[in-house]
Amino acid sequence: MNRLKNSPLALTVLAAVLALVFAVAVTAVVLSASGFDPLSTFQAMLDFGTKPDSVANTLNRASTYYLAAIAVAIGFRMNLFNIGVDGQYRLAAMLAAAAGGAIALPPVLHQAMIIIVAMLVGGLWAGIAGVLKVTRGVSEVISTIMLNFIATGVIAVLLQKGRLGHQVAGSDNIGTKTIAPSGRVAGIPYPGANLQVFGLIFLAVAVGVVFHVVVNRTRFGFDLRATGLSATAASAGGVNARRMVVTAMLLSGAAAGLIGMPQLLGASYTYGLDFPTGLGFTGIGIALLGRNHPVGIAFAALLWSFLDQSSQILQFNDIPKEIVAITQAAVLLSVVVVYEIVRRLGLRWQQQTVAAELAERGPAGTKEVAA
Structure with missing residues (x-):
């Protein structure tokens, strides 16, 4: 005790x-x-969720959930509520997919270019909310919600034939031009599974490590946390609180831009109408559950992903x-x-x-x- x-x-x-x-x-x-019957239901979920294909799917979902939660957690550590992660990641994924499909580069450069474009778009879109907050006092909650709707409209306009949209081969889906093999990231085989784990799962791990080191082991991270606790006290200590707000939103948006990369470069290779949505809002819950700590967020993302995956067996049991x-x-x-x-x-x-x-x-x- x-x-x-x-x-x-x-x-x-x-x-x-x-x-x-x-x-x-x-x-x-x-x-x-x-x-x-609760016991039989839980047993069915456990049995289905631990199958090789389910484990691979759980890890893939968890990688995107983790990135979404880290993007939200960056804002939380600054006492900022970035609700616009969903719009930031979707707009970033769409423009990064369009850039990746339009430009041909050697393998490593091609992949890096797509990821950098996604981070830049996500960061700049989130930065709008940061600038509005420090210059006009607009709450980031309101501005990021509005920016979500604007991002949806921008994507709908751009993702049309004659603009960035193309007919996806073999389906009725409209999407960006398919990314060439040089821009794709190979998956990792999972024993006994027909699916592969996203290769960019290591990107999610790296983002978590960088987040922990920067926030907890650097002067910048100290200034970030101090400004979140009290902007007035931080300013008295020589910290430019206004700049920290904008910087935190830029970093949160850049992390949000990475959310769609595992799916884009590891499975779909194009941004279409069927691209996953709502991950930003899921990230809010996972960040809260993980207490904004990278390790806690990892366990929360795995739990959330496991529940999503294992729930698929319920409909076969009429549940x-x-x-x-x-x-x-x-x-x-x-x-x-x-x-x-x-x-x-x-x-x-x-x-x-x-x-x-x-x-x-x-x-x-x-x-x-x-x-």
């Missing part, structure tokens, strides 16, 4: 486990009330797959409550520890602390 009290990491893990247990319990109650949405919602709701409870318990334990130490020292120790 003492080891648990003195370990913030242990408290965080305990909170996550309790939240998951609560979510499973809520799901079980809903299943029972709907006339389904609504929307049951999983209840589980995910319960996880988010419970994690907020449980983390707050654990935080208060941690503060209480710290106070008890300090009081015990003062009692052991006696009056002299009390005077030293007071001095």
Whole structure:
């Protein structure tokens, strides 16, 4: 118990486990009330979710979820709520796909060019919200929501025949020109699976490492966190708070631009009407669940991806797959409550520890602390 009290990491893990247990319990109650057997349902999901093809799909989904959550977490660490991640990543993926399909380069350069274009587009689109906030005081929540709608309109206009849109061979889909093999990233075979894991899963890992190092181990990261806690205090300490706001939005948007890259360069090779949407909003929930920490976000992305993948077996058992949405919602709701409870318990334990130490020292120790 003492080891648990003195370990913030242990408290965080305990909170996550309790939240998951609560979510499973809520799901079980809903299943029972709907006339389904919770144990057999969970067993079916577990069996299907651990098959090789399902594991490969889970890892692929998790890589995009992870990038989405990191993009959101960058803003959160600055106390900025970047709701526009979804629009930023879709616009970035579309323009990067168009650029990749229009230009032929040697393999490494071609892939790098597509990724850089995506980061630039995502960063610049998010930067608009940052500039509006520091120059006109417009809330980034409002501006990024509006920019999502504008991005959707821009994509709809550009993704037409005669502009950037082309007829995708073998389907009725409209998409950008197909990226040549030199711009694609080979997948990683998974034992026993017919699918391959996205090669850019390593990009997601690298982004997580860079995020942790920059935010927690550099002067820039300190300034970023300090500005998020108090812009006035940060300015008094010599930090240009206005510049930090814009910089944080640029970085968040650049990370958002990477969300579509695993799918674009590893599977679809074109941006079409069927390209995944809504990943930015999913990233918000995963960032909250992972407490804006790259390791926590990784576990949250894997959990979210596993639930999405395993839910596909439910419809074959005549069980609504929307049951999983209840589980995910319960996880988010419970994690907020449980983390707050654990935080208060941690503060209480710290106070008890300090009081015990003062009692052991006696009056002299009390005077030293007071001095």
